[in-house]
Amino acid sequence: xxxxxxxxxxxxxxxxxxxxxxxxxxxxxxxxxxxxxxxxxxxxxxxxxxxxxxxxxxxxxxxxxxxxxxxxxxxxxxxxxxxxxxxxxxxxxxxxxxxxxxxxxxxxxxxxxxxxxxxxxxxxxxxxxxxxxxxxxxxxxxxxxxxxxxxxxxxxxxxxxxxxxxxxxxxxxxxxxxxxxxxxxxxxxxxxxxxxxxxxxxxxxxxxxxxxxxxxxxxxxxxxxxxxxxxxxxxxxxxxxxxxxxxxxxxxxxxxxxxxxxxxxxxxxxxxxxxxxxxxxxxxxxxxxxxxxxxxxxxxxxxxxxxxxxxxxxxxxxxxxxxxxxxxxxxxxxxxxxxxxxxxxxxxxxxxxxxxxxxxxxxxxxxxxxxxxxxxxxxxxxxxxxxxxxxxxxxxxxxxxxxxxxxxxxxxxxxxxxxxxxxxxxxxxxxxxxxxxxxxxxxxxxxxxxxxxxxxxxxxxxxxxxxxxxxxxxxxxxxxxxxxxxxxxxxxxxxxxxxxxxxxxxxxxxxxxxxxxxxxxxxxxxxxxxxxxxxxxxxxxxxxxxxxxxxxxxxxxxxxxxxxxxxxxxxxxxxxxxxxxxxxxxxxxxxxxxxxxxxxxxxxxxxxxxxxxxxxxxxxxxxxxxxxxxxxxxxxxxxxxxxxxxxxxxxxxxxxxxxxxx
Amino acid sequence: xxxxxxxxxxxxxxxxxxxxxxxxxxxxxxxxxxxxxxxxxxxxxxxxxxxxxxxxxxxxxxxxxxxxxxxxxxxxxxxxxxxxxxxxxxxxxxxxxxxxxxxxxxxxxxxxxxxxxxxxxxxxxxxxxxxxxxxxxxxxxxxxxxxxxxxxxxxxxxxxxxxxxxxxxxxxxxxxxxxxxxxxxxxxxxxxxxxxxxxxxxxxxxxxxxxxxxxxxxxxxxxxxxxxxxxxxxxxxxxxxxxxxxxxxxxxxxxxxxxxxxxxxxxxxxxxxxxxxxxxxxxxx
Ligand SMILES: [Zn+2]
Numbered sequence: 027x028x029x030x031x032x033x034x035x036x037x038x039x040x041x042x043x044x045x046x047x048x049x050x051x052x053x054x055x056x057x058x059x060x061x062x063x064x065x066x067x068x069x070x071x072x073x074x075x076x077x078x079x080x081x082x083x084x085x086x087x088x089x090x091x092x093x094x095x096x097x098x099x100x101x102x103x104x105x106x107x108x109x110x111x112x113x114x115x116x117x118x119x120x121x122x123x124x125x126x127x128x129x130x131x132x133x134x135x136x137x138x139x140x141x142x143x144x145x146x147x148x149x150x151x152x153x154x155x156x157x158x159x160x161x162x163x164x165x166x167x168x169x170x171x172x173x174x175x176x177x178x179x180x181x182x183x184x185x186x187x188x189x190x191x192x193x194x195x196x197x198x199x200x201x202x203x204x205x206x207x208x209x210x211x212x213x214x215x216x217x218x219x220x221x222x223x224x225x226x227x228x229x230x231x232x233x234x235x236x237x238x239x240x241x242x243x244x245x246x247x248x249x250x251x252x253x254x255x256x257x258x259x260x261x262x263x264x265x266x267x268x269x270x271x272x273x274x275x276x277x278x279x280x281x282x283x284x285x286x287x288x289x290x291x292x293x294x295x296x297x298x299x300x301x302x303x304x305x306x307x308x309x310x311x312x313x314x315x316x317x318x319x320x321x322x323x324x325x326x327x328x329x330x331x332x333x334x335x336x337x338x339x340x341x342x343x344x345x346x347x348x349x350x351x352x353x354x355x356x357x358x359x360x361x362x363x364x365x366x367x368x369x370x371x372x373x374x375x376x377x378x379x380x381x382x383x384x385x386x387x388x389x390x391x392x393x394x395x396x397x398x399x400x401x402x403x404x405x406x407x408x409x410x411x412x413x414x415x416x417x418x419x420x421x422x423x424x425x426x427x428x429x430x431x432x433x434x435x436x437x438x439x440x441x442x443x444x445x446x447x448x449x450x451x452x453x454x455x456x457x458x459x460x461x462x463x464x465x466x467x468x469x470x471x472x473x474x475x476x477x478x479x480x481x482x483x484x485x486x487x488x489x490x491x492x493x494x495x496x497x498x499x500x501x502x503x504x505x506x507x508x509x510x511x512x513x514x515x516x517x518x519x520x521x522x523x524x525x526x527x528x529x530x531x532x533x534x535x536x537x538x539x540x541x542x543x544x545x546x547x548x549x550x551x552x553x554x555x556x557x558x559x560x561x562x563x564x565x566x567x568x569x570x571x572x573x574x575x576x577x578x579x580x581x582x583x584x585x586x587x588x589x590x591x592x593x594x595x596x597x598x599x600x601x602x603x604x605x606x607x608x609x610x611x612x613x614x615x616x617x618x619x620x621x622x623x624x625x626x627x628x629x630x631x632x633x634x635x636x637x638x639x640x641x642x643x644x645x646x647x648x649x650x651x652x653x654x655x656x657x658x659x660x661x662x663x664x665x666x667x668x669x670x671x672x673x674x675x676x677x678x679x680x681x682x683x684x685x686x687x688x
Numbered sequence: 689x690x691x692x693x694x695x696x697x698x699x700x701x702x703x704x705x706x707x708x709x710x711x712x713x714x715x716x717x718x719x720x721x722x723x724x725x726x727x728x729x730x731x732x733x734x735x736x737x738x739x740x741x742x743x744x745x746x747x748x749x750x751x752x753x754x755x756x757x758x759x760x761x762x763x764x765x766x767x768x769x770x771x772x773x774x775x776x777x778x779x780x781x782x783x784x785x786x787x788x789x790x791x792x793x794x795x796x797x798x799x800x801x802x803x804x805x806x807x808x809x810x811x812x813x814x815x816x817x818x819x820x821x822x823x824x825x826x827x828x829x830x831x832x833x834x835x836x837x838x839x840x841x842x843x844x845x846x847x848x849x850x851x852x853x854x855x856x857x858x859x860x861x862x863x864x865x866x867x868x869x870x871x872x873x874x875x876x877x878x879x880x881x882x883x884x885x886x887x888x889x890x891x892x893x894x895x896x897x898x899x900x901x902x903x904x905x906x907x908x909x910x911x912x913x914x915x916x917x918x919x920x921x922x923x924x925x926x927x928x929x930x931x932x933x934x935x936x937x938x939x940x941x942x943x944x945x946x947x948x949x950x951x952x953x954x955x956x957x958x959x960x961x962x963x964x965x966x967x968x969x970x971x972x973x
Contacts, residue, residue, distance in 0.1 A: 352848040371852075372849045436745060637737070654757075664934070666726055674945075678718045682949065682953070
């Protein structure tokens with residue numbers, strides 16, 4: 027019986043393997059990227075010691091015109107080696123976790139035990155600190171090459187390394203019951219790229235609390251050997267799985283045109299699979315979250331569809347989504363190429379769609395970070411801002427314009443409004459600019475780099491119209507996918523597609539708009555100032571000369587002079603549309619070029635100005651107070667009555683409750 | 689039990705004039721804040737088109753722009769609410785003394801309301817203080833360990849599921865304990881009124897009666913809670929399906945809200961009456 031069962035399981039297992047392997051193909055016919063950093067890694071996980079032992083071969087091409095005698099590696103895992111690392115010094119609290127109380131076994135590090143070049147010569151290496159003078163920081167490794175590396179030459183390095191995982195911290199590590207999330211877990215080549223001035227240099231920033239990653243494109247071939255009990259998920263696609271005699275299993279993953287490789291292992295993952303066109307979707311989710319697994323998968327399918335329609339095709343045939351168990355939540359909400367992590371909770375309510383929203387956010391990073399691989403460390407807005415913008419667009423397209431994010435008993439919010447409010451609710455709107463490296467910001471980066479950028483893009487989309495905006499983004503994506511664009515590259519594409527349109531539509535200067543939004547702390551706040559009606563009387567007094575002189579009594583003509591003052595309370599300069607509604611039902615449309623602090627509009631005629639609406643379609647979404655953009659001279663105060671009555675009712679209820687207690 | 693429930697409802701309505709005193713006091717206090725809300729909204733966004741967004745349904749942007757820009761005018765009102773609740777807490781001891789005195793002694797006039805209020809105020813203040821301490825003690829006992837052990841629970845359990853269930857089950861337990869101290873408090877006060885006991889003996893007698901009639905009283909409390917839930921449900925349902933979206937509906941809802949508040953006061957009288965009936969069922973009709 028037991029034998030029969032074993033045979034049955036084996037058959038099912040083989041069938042399952044064949045089926046799952048058939049679902050993704052990691053090999054592209056033609057390379058999408060320059061593929062100058064390629065890795066072959068063979069590793070063994072010792073889950074008891076929370077350690078991996080690995081061999082790594084790096085094949086790296088010098089794409090610069092410079093001759094190099096040094097190679098640099100990210101060793102970001104060493105951020106969690108002690109309290110002296112630059113990462114740890116830049117924060118003593120990560121996601122509410124007090125890291126000062128760590129015990130000896132909960133730290134993590136990475137160490138190279140052997141390093142040789144293609145001639146077999148062993149190479150010298152040392153830790154360097156290009157970002158600061160913190161000699162204790164070991165997040166960047168410099169390897170002295172024995173032979174000079176000429177332009178277009180290929181460097182082959184072979185190494186052995188050991189990595190100890192920390193207890194979950196900042197998106198990586200282990201948690202109880204053998205949960206593992208591996209990110210920044212191997213020595214990864216730093217890119218040697220152009221600086222803003224066009225010269226070439228290592229881009230090797232030390233690990234910092236406020237920045238993520240920037241790396242070269244290449245192929246990853248990773249063989250992971252673990253205990254058989256583990257369910258794995260990784261960047262790339264599973265090509266084969268071989269059971270070993272020592273109760274372990276070796277899983278072979280391959281991914282092409284990726285900038286990084288992350289993976290996870292946990293014995294209690296449930297696997298949910300789905301297919302969207304050519305994309306095999308695999309969700310790893312703990313059993314207790316399975317009830318909303320389908321929600322997460324649908325969110326990603328919606329994203330795939332939206333991106334294909336509005337930005338460009340997802341070229342990979344695979345995507346792994348991870349919903350970490352609660353004990354490993356600190357490893358969630360992060361993006362790696364073809365591998366994204368979200369986060370949820372048992373019995374998550376269906377009317378709060380933050381779990382979908384976050385998954386969509388991480389998926390959007392496949393486009394902005396994964397493919398359009400801008401430098402997150404130096405110009406985070408190019409990925410985080412764009413991603414937040416698309417997260418909002420997708421949520422509103424598929425989950426409702428007014429209530430995409432949540433609807434709790436009628437109190438609802440859509441994503442773009444929620445995002446905008448993250449920015450507009452700042453105490454100091456002018457603390458930071460968008461376009462600066464994370465380590466330079468004085469305050470929280472989320473409201474500015476994520477939210478203000480997304481609101482700026484939302485403004486641009488509304489001003490240009492969806493069609494023109496999409497055209498611009500499609501071209502930006504096509505031109506810069508599998509490359510490393512900088513801010514100027516986005517400006518160039520935006521200029522190419524939108525400058526004339528915005529100029530002809532509103533007399534608007536796109537460069538000025540981008541510059542003010544991204545590089546200054548200016549804010550925009552239009553306001554309807556004074557609205558005055560002055561009755562016009564006929565001529566009053568003596569008119570004419572000598573015998574023709576005549577006294578005329580000034581009489582009411584029934585005409586009025588309506589004076590409206592439009593103000594800009596901030597210092598942002600942008601043209602704006604204004605509608606003036608008259609008593610007789612006529613509407614006068616004007617555009618103010620937005621220069622200066624205010625502009626008066628004067629209308630004369632038998633009808634008074636009844637109401638004024640600045641930017642009636644709310645295109646300038648970046649305006650920090652939309653309530654003062656309109657003015658009714660005879661407002662209906664029903665809403666005020668409604669909310670005052672509600673307030674009185676709830677005050678009475680509060681009094682009742684107090685009365686009940688005593 | 690149903691008999692006591694129905695009898696208490698009838699009896700509660702008999703004290704409608706006394707209920708009116710409490711209602712008026714509460715309305716005046718709530719109005720002082722409500723009028724300020726009206727004034728702040730009128731002065732800040734009173735002329736804005738944003739207001740029409742708020743009439744048919746809630747609008748996140750209008751609401752938050754209002755809070756972001758005019759929050760400084762709104763927050764003092766909520767600051768006042770805190771003090772108001774504190775002052776009212778003391779005053780409600782007085783009002784409850786008056787109403788409970790009348791209900792138990794079956795005196796249904798404004799003059800006896802005021803004289804009972806004055807007569808029992810000090811004794812009931814001591815009782816309120818005693819139960820306030822117990823209330824905080826019970827709340828701390830239940831919620832501090834549960835809320836502070838989230839991290840530890842994640843380390844201890846395999847998933848967050850047990851923690852969620854502990855959290856869910858803590859609510860009935862908490863309400864059970866609160867019901868117990870509420871019944872104890874009412875029984876003690878009734879004892880003081882009925883048997884002219886001092887506070888210590890009142891509490892002792894109250895505890896004895898609470899224990900003796902606990903499940904019976906709890907059932908009646910539960911029935912009244914159901915009435916309240918039903919009322920709240922109807923209100924929320926009406927709010928959702930009709931809503932305060934026009935001049936007429938706003939007027940109708942204001943009347944409905946005030947009716948609910950007034951009925952909530954009588955509802956409390958009914959609860960007092962039923963608790964009294966359970967323990968002293970034979971004293972009166
Ligand atoms: Zn992001």
